[in-house]
Amino acid sequence: MAVRLPRPRRFDVWVALAGLFGGLLMWGIGLGTRPAGEPIVLFEGRWPILLPLFAAAGCELLRRAAPRTAVLGGTAALITDTLTQGSIATLLMYTDLMYAAVLYGTPAAARRLPWITGLTSIAASLVPYAVWRVPEALLIGVAVGVVSFAPASTGLIVRNHRDAAEAAQLRAEQTALLAEMDRTQAVTAERARMARELHDMVANHLSAIAIHSTAALSLDDERTSRDALTVIRENSVQGLSEMRRLIGILRDGSDDREPAATPTLDSLGTLVEGARANGLDVTLDATYDSVPAPVELAAYRIVQESLTNALKHAAPGRVTVLLRRLDGGLDIRVASPYGGRDTPRAPGSGAGLVGMRERAALLDGTFEAAPESGPDGRLWVVRASLPVTDITQGETQ
Structure with missing residues (x-):
């Protein structure tokens, strides 16, 4: 089976042609490295010089x-060249072959060739000196070192610099990729946070507006319509206030108007009063103290969304809101009558449960919402437990 050699690179073709042309030029003018008659010259004349020259090219x-x-073929060509009158072009091409073998060869070859050529140079100095006992014999080792060890060492240095540059470029690309991933994750997290805030702030008021506007349109009673319009106006004003606060957050305080304060657990009473004005029978039982701001905001939003869902989906009956500050956590329970309603009083997207679960997960808390059976019948119960230890004030929800 014939061995197919790889296709040479264009630059290598030019290097080979330049070496061959230079060697032929020196051969034409009769320039060699050794005069005829030396003991090492076994092949006299000018023509034997061409064989190693063409082989090296x-x-x-x-x-x-x-x-x-x-490099193996070049070594054979160089040995053959030493048995002739020699060509400087062959020597120069061999040094380039040794350099290229270290620079472009395998990592194992790059490590071994400098050692092999270094030991060969030492041996080429010591053995002739031990045989002939003349200082000039040491020049043989110097010549071998210049032809083999020097280009191999140069190739190793260049290769190390090249590998270091490629590693630095790879690290830079990986750093840029990680930075882009962090940026994408930060943008995604911020979008999710703003989606939760927007849903929790607007859904409650818009649900009340939808329910009372439906009542005002379906009942031909002036007093009922007036009461519904009053509730619609109150929820519209509160919704606009919440939207202004969100816009203030988005503009990073660039708005001329001062945005409303972030809601806290102390505002639960106002939240429950608003739910009652919207038609819910709500009771609040809250006991808490020293709750960090991130937990306060998450708890407030969970109660707010639970009351919104109760307004849209709950059957007639009492809704109970219970908050307890226990060791290591704040427990939340919102229960509303379940069943008995074919369609919701206002449309919903289902994003409320997702938002509540995300808020609890961001604080390493737990959340669940499911129907339960109790003495008062079937209830829809929302439970959340938010840890209050190891929570810093700088966390955001």
Whole structure:
């Protein structure tokens, strides 16, 4: 089976042609590295010089495509060249092949070649000196080091710098990717937070407006219509106030008007009074103290959304709101009559339960909402437990 060599790179073709042309030029003018008659020259004459020259040029074609094959072939060409009068072009091409073998070869080859060429240079110095006992014999090792060890070491240095640059670029790309992921997650989290705030602030008032406007349209009674319009106006004003607060948050305080304060648990009484004005029979039993601001806001929104759902979906009857500050947490329970209503009094999207569950999860709390059976019949019960330990004031919901 024939071995198919890889296709050479364009730059390598130019390098091979330049080396071959330079070698032919020096061969044409009779310039060699050794004079005829030396003991090491086994092949006299000018023509034997061309064989290693062409072989080295052919190896240059593979300097990057197959660096191991190229350096092995170059080594054979260099040994052959030493048995002739020699060509400087062959020596120069071999140094490039050694450099390319370290730079473009495998990591194992890049580690081994400098050691191999270094040991070969030492041996080429010590062995001739031990045999001939003349200082000039050490120059053989110097020549071997210049031809092999120097380009191999240079290739290793360049390769290390290249690998370090690629690693730095990779780290920069990974850092940029992580930053983009963090930015995307931050934007997603902020959008979810604003969606919860918008739903909790507007849904309660719009649900009351929808219910009372339906009553005003369905009942031909002036007093009932007037009462419904009064409730509609109150909820409209409160909804606008909440929207202004949200706009103030979005503009980061750039609005000329001071946004309304963030609701707290102390506002639950006002919230329950508003629910009663909207037609709910609500009782509030709250006992708490020293609750962090993030927990206060989450608890207030959970109660607010529970009352909104009760207004839209609950059967006639009493709605109970219970808050208790226990060791390590704030427990919330909102129960409303369940069943007996075919359709809701106002349309809903189902996002309220999702928002309440998200608020509890952001504080590492628990949330559940499901029907239960009790002495007073079937109830829809919303339960949440919000931890109040290890909660910093800087957390946002």
